[in-house]
Amino acid sequence: MTLTLGFSPCPNDTFIFDALVNGKIDTGGISFDVVLEDVQTLNLWAIERKLDISKISYGVLPLVLQQYTVLNSGGALGKRVGPLLITKDPTLTIEQVTHAKIAIPGVNTTAHLLFSMAFPYAPKKSFHVFHEIEELVVNGKVDAGIIIHENRFTYQQKGLHKIMDLGDYWEQQTGVPIPLGGIVAHHRIIDSVALQVNELIRKSVEYAFAHYPEVSNYVRAHAQEMSEVVMRQHIDLYVNEFSIDLGIPGKQAVSKLMNIAQPDYTNKATSPIFLSDR
Secondary structure, X not given: OEEEEEEOOOHHHHHHHHHHHOOOOOOOXXXXXXXXXXXXXXXXXXXXXXXXXXXXXXXXXXXXXXXXXXXXXXXXXXXXXXXEEEEOOOOOOHHHHHHOOEEEOOOOOHHHHXXXXXXXXXXXXXXXXXXXXXXXXXXXXXXXXXXXXXXXXXXXXXXXXXXXXXXXXXXXXXXXXEEEEEEEEEOOOOHHHHHHHHHHHHHHHHHHHXXXXXXXXXXXXXXXXXXXXXXXXXHHHHOOXXXXXXXXXHHHHHHHHHHHHOXXXXXXXXXXXXXHHO
């Protein structure tokens, strides 16, 4: 059996899926047709029902829950891991953000959802691939931008300043960890196979942790010009116990985000969020 699988080329995802897609663990007869894309592309593909298994932003989950169910393993969730709102202008205040031009890494991303929570009346938003945001801010094409992934570790080197940690804002408002991205399985996959894939992802994460802090050639190959220090910072920030299994706290966090993103959602009984609840 071959399943389509999509995740990003970022170190946290390649770290998680390396053992699974490169024959380092026994996959029990399941093979994967792998595509690596930025998360906003994966979000759009999930809306189009393109892939069997995919990484998505939790911000897009309300739009795809009729077709996909969340797996317990492989996601990015935690504390102090949220997107940062940054600017080139050190005098730009939180109060001025509502009227500023803001660059956001994708309309369906969790970053956009968090920004909208903090600044519900900010109309001057533009949407870009995440790795373009920093340069837009540096070049003054926008007043501020939301950065994720490795840019969290490099923005200060380019003379940029943090306005707000949107992850901290989420935690203060909700009291639960911030759910950034998860792995979903399409409903066309029978539950027994989806559960097997979930177990394989868990084993892949455990394999990666067992060999850490070694950074594999697979992670390096997709990290572009990122230094090994930044690769490890990236992995340390986004891959944790929730990546092995969401557990009750992780599920509570995702459910909280769902309730905020779509408070009138009424189909939970017929379309459970999590595979383990089906």
